[in-house]
Amino acid sequence: MTEIVVAILAIALALVLVSVLLPVAERLRIPHTVLLAVLGIALGVTGAWLVGETERFGLLGDFFEGLTAVGVSPAAFLYIFLPPLLFTAGLTIDVRRLFDEMSAVLLLAIVAVFVCIGVVGGVVHAVTGIDIFVCLLLGAIVSTTDPAAVIGILREVGAPKRLSILAEGEALFNDAAAIATFTILIDVLVHHIVPDAAAPGLDFLREFVGGIMLGIVLAHVALFIVTRLGGSITGLASVTVGLAYVAYILGDQYLHVSGVVAVVVAALTLATLGPTRLQPHQWEALRHTWHQLEFWANSLIFLLAAIVAVRVLAGIRWWHLVAVAALYIAAFGARALVLFGLLPVLEFFGRVQPVDRRYKTMIVWGGLRGAVTVALALVAYGNDRLPQDVRDFVAIIATLFVLATLFINAPTLRPLMRFFRLNELDETDKALRDRVLLLSWASVAAQVRDVAKVYGADADIAQRLPHLEAGDAAMSAGGDIALPMDKRIAYGLRTLCARERELYLWRFGQQSISRHIATMLVVDADRLIDQVQTDGVAGYALALQQDVMLDRGFRIALWLHQTFGLERPLADRLADRFETLLVERSVMHELIDFNRADMADLLGEPVADKLHALLDERLQGIDGALKALSLQYGDYADTIRAQHLQRIAIRLESAEYDRQRRNFAISQEVYRDLQHALQERRAEAARRPPLRLGLKLTAMVERVPLFAGLAAGEVSAVGRLLRARVVLPGQKIVTRGERGDAMYFIAAGVAQVKLAMGDVELGEGAFFGEVALLEHKPRNADVVAKGVCHLLRLDARDFRRLLAARPDMRQEIESVAAQRRG
Template sequence: MLDVAIITLVVASLLLLVAASQPVAARYHLPPTVILAGLGVGFGSLATFLLKTPLTNAFNDLVTPIVTLPIRSSVFLYVLLPLLLFQATITIQARRILEDIAPILLLAVVAVILAAAAVGYSLVYLFQIAPHAALLLGAIVATTDPAAVVAIFRDIGAPARLTRLVEGEALLNDAAAIALFSLLLAATLSGEPLDFTEGAKTFLLHFLIGAVAGFAGGRAVCLVMPLMRGIRAAEVTLTIAAAYIIYIVCDLFLHASGIVGVVVAGLTVGATIPARIMPANWRYLVDVWDQIGFWAGSLVFILAAILVPRVLADVTLRDMLMIGTVVVTALVARAAVLFLLLPLLSMSRLMAAVSLPYNLTILWGGLRGAVTLALALAVTENRFLDAELKQFVAVIATGYVLFTLFVKGLTLRPVIRWLKLDRLSPIDVAVRNQVVALALADVADEVRSTAKRYEIEPKVSRDVVRGYESRIAEAAGGNIEEVLSDRERLTLGLIALATREKILILEHQGRHTIALDAVGDLIRHAERMIEAVRSDGRTGYNRAARMTLEYGVAFRAAYFIHQYIPVARLLSRRLARRFESLLMLNLLLSELVGYIPLRINPVLGTRIGEILTEIVRGRLAATRTSLEALRLQYPDYAETLEKDFLIQIGEQHELSHYDDLWSEGLVGQEMHESLRRAVLQRGPVEPRTARLDLKLDIIDMVRSLPIFSHLDEAQIKRLRRYLRPRLVMPGTYIIRKDDPHLGLHFIASGAVAVHRPDHVIRLGPGNFVGEMSLLTGLPKSSDVVALSFCHLLSLSKDDFLKFLTEYPNIRAEIEKTAAIRAEDNRVSLMR
């Protein structure tokens, strides 16, 4: 048993190699993962040679821990893989993954099954390998390693969609391969033939349970995160614990796919958490996870590579031929999926077409790595399998991994260059040149002013500025208006506006000027607009912008509950969030109006800027109309929100001022902390949506109506048993002509429109509607629609007569009004 100190020393030495490999990879433009694999193979080979050589025993004590390092498959699968998967998914945009979910699932599931079958049966027919053993190997080599693929494609800088396709495949096909591996291993151990129907059911069930558990776990993390009270270390620790718990619970207790669970949890957290924590905390969390992912990915490659010399010590010519067969059949199976099945999906409009260069890159980019080696290692560790099977799986799987890393990995960059996928599109080039020209003009101006400020010789500054001017002339050579049509430039401008809107939301969140409850809604709206522009241009943007002002499902559900159950809390919370969102949207759109001439006009042209300004001003007017409807109904609440906003702005400026004084050395550390504490102790750092009073207290509403002004306190208290308070949204039909239900409605606040056949009558606070049908028994003759938010006191048909009997004065007033309205109706019909 190796001493803990020795194992720690070996791991530390490996980390030293990892650190040294990065500048080497950058210097020679090689994928870091390939360098790490090479170092691991070399490290393991040297240690094995020094231990076994008869030439000397001087290094035995030093290399024995390396050769006998207790690396088991569980180290890769339970310690390192959850970290890699979670880190790779929290920064992926889930919406963009969903755009290509069809090809991703095809590559992650169908391609794995096809590759396993192709590899397995080719070995059966060419080398007479037992079917169970051959298919087991096929499942092991069918997985593309997420660490390998993600690291290499990010390092190369492949196009966004290509990276997304390969990333999505790499993250999910491990789950498919491991599920298939488990089924085949069980069949191999039992010696019974594989039941493909039962296997397919188990396979899908593992996926489904893993996805549900991962989503539930991700949502749980999002709900618990605010309880960390903004403490960065606690937030990071929570996500690390969640990655392990979700993976292990899915794998060991739910007997589902832990990989799918962690992937779905990571996507859920990445899509939700940025709206629930401060932007600085999110950046910190991502940075920490990037470092964790780097360590885990590096150790995965180097530890797996150390095992290679031990496995390939007794490789034969027959083994080499089988490795070659696996290479060819795996490529053929992958090509069949890419060039036969993907086009069928595209023709059926289930996905956007994938271009030939993309397909060729995906074909060659199917690298294998630590997951394949870990599964092979799991076979060699199984004491119920015979030694010949273990040797076969270990040698062929390891040889195939080495081929993909050192042949495919080293040639992937040249392949991408040959296919011209590392170049910008003409549209991107035009935009890039325009941006570069504008940026360099600002730089040249700054250089001139700096030279003048520090009294540097004019000749020196002219020489420097001349270099910038030549680059400006080169960048400005292509006119963007000649390259892009007005529609294309308008689409780019709308994407820029929606993206800027999302950035402004996060900036306000960082300055604590927006309640966290409203951040999520606003970010989702901004993301929806970005996706809508990409798919439908200006029409999509306008449609998504209108949806921002609509009442969502949650609001309508709360409103529906309020209509039938006297519970105001749900509706109050939803109305408060809408108030907060509209107020913030009003501020954001005002900022966007000023952003267009400053940033967009110089890049896309004044004409496009004018169109964008018109679109934003239209959104601003609609937002202010919706906000004014709420402001008129709840002026006190609007004043509270605006006051809180200004207080937060003031506190943030005060804190920023103290930070500046400290950074300039004008105040010491202790005084700086004292000044900040004094500000923070005055109130909460993070604003919360204030509670909104719906003002549905029956007594207050009755007192506000002139028709009840003569009632004393005892009468008002008796009256309340007949009346039901209601909040009505704008556009709601209070009365419909064809509705058989009768009732009397007193308007405590707001305005309604009575739609008569020839004209419309507006009624405001103090009026009532619905009395005509109750008194005469005749059908309703008009629709009554709320023009704004209204507070109503409603009286049912059953209570109407009791009400009139108990309150004769009010009865007289109602009958008088009904007679006047009946005369108006008669005169109207005679015209």
């Protein structure tokens, strides 16, 4: 049998074996990678024992001969297996949440990598006396982490989602930083040249920035290609596979920048832009394809590396165990230093939300090492330019360290979780469990009685079922849930937030909203859930306040428009905001109904009333924001509303076709034809109309009572004197003590006047700033926008011209000014 045939046989059987291990890992509740390592070592030992004897064992012998024939060189590990691992991690992470937690992610990824390299290098050098640069190389190899196990634990115990984002983001970026540093240290050891202090930093910066630029460019090229493939899922998958490998090889071999960074950034760019440029089914198919590729790459790299590791570990000596112990203490000590020493600094300055010490401990202990560490160790081992003793030392120590994390840390993660009681229900969950149980029993009892009638059975049979009888008795007693009011309200808010998230996803699944809008809304809902989990009602209010405050991107777009006249960024932001507000308004009405129907029974009427008040307050805020936008962009608002109604009509029509098909009223051919026509209309309804930023001054002027009596020609004349201005929540409009150069009319929104005796709110139609102009004095108060405000600005010169031309307006303005002075 030829070598290529046995190699293919070996890979095929290996994939079967690693797949069989999945349910075993699930049953034993340990990470899959632990079993992969065990299997790989077992195969390596067995293969070594069968050397020269494979022909005697038939198919089994050919399998082990094929594993040897695969012959993947250590250097090839990175080029074959690393791109799928990196690309999948970047493609599947929640990019918006990642940017929310970027300060903490960069701390855990970039800073922690260098801390780990420095601490590991220093400790291992002190213990073993090995050259410091060799020890630093070892530190770079072991600084990469595999977050799969700890992420699974965090999700299982219901930890805030942002902790999973921290773990995923850390693994994503520390791979890039570690591999870039690994490359630099290899060059130092090969050329025996110690660079000056700045050179490694500059090299790292050049490779990192170059990799970012390359990844962005290639991702945009790939998107340009895939959007012209006519919806082909196979073509889409092929282009993205090419993107991952081209980014890595082009960066690493041709442009001499970080190929790892290029792959990660390309994946993140695709994850950011792809959902808005691809159909939902295309995007889901792409993610599924990459999950499959990642599984194959991760499984095969562990198996093949473990087989090679058996040969590497044959040269182990007792002092290697001392070195591994020192490495183990140093690596996890460095990790603890970052999480318990540096992360609190970011928490103190408000850059990240506080993290519970128990979760910090879980993240420290969950810093397992996986496929990337093994691959780097084997690359160093296979580098003929390095001295043999350096290659052996690095490969043996790194391999033993990976095995130590897999066989010590991984199996003890769950006991640690139980030690911290993260797996136990708190008093809130226990009380709610009991309440839900009773409600369910009562509901089931009523249904069983109805079923008993259908079967002609005695209703007493159902009544005698013990748990149903207990449920009836408890409900008839009218008992309330045994929890304090504040905890019930906090739980109700978490339930409503989770329900809100599901409603957004449901609308996306029904193609009522685009993936872009759905992603924005789901990210906001996740942030809301995290805040409520951390701070209860206060967290809910804070999150809503942050949601109303327009983000940095919106402010930059507004600045670009006001400074350079660039319309497109601001138009896109305004269009996004309008659509999200419209969807939020619809969801709020559903949540109000859900709260009244479900929360009252579960948590009690007083809690439902409080939750209703919170939802109603939020709904009023949404209505106010929509009103402000509709005032200035009325035509666009009407178009978007009509478009949403059209999408709903298409969804209902599609559901009717599905019903007719299930009832065999129409054939498959007819159904396909109807759905095809519907898809064309759906694509048309999904196209966002252009938003023109031209200010409709006439409409805004007419909303100000002072100008209500003007004729059409006079409105136009006044409009030529006014300039429209948009101010954001919290933005100062006028400042106390400054010279008055204009007065302002509020066309939409609310502004707060900051006075010594307290704040005064001015709403739609009000004006301010006139006193400073009339008396030629400095401003006597700060005025700040409470929400998004649409203002009409009247400069001092035009103010005097207007008052001279319109004595009636002068009289009214002076009257208001006199009242304010009084």
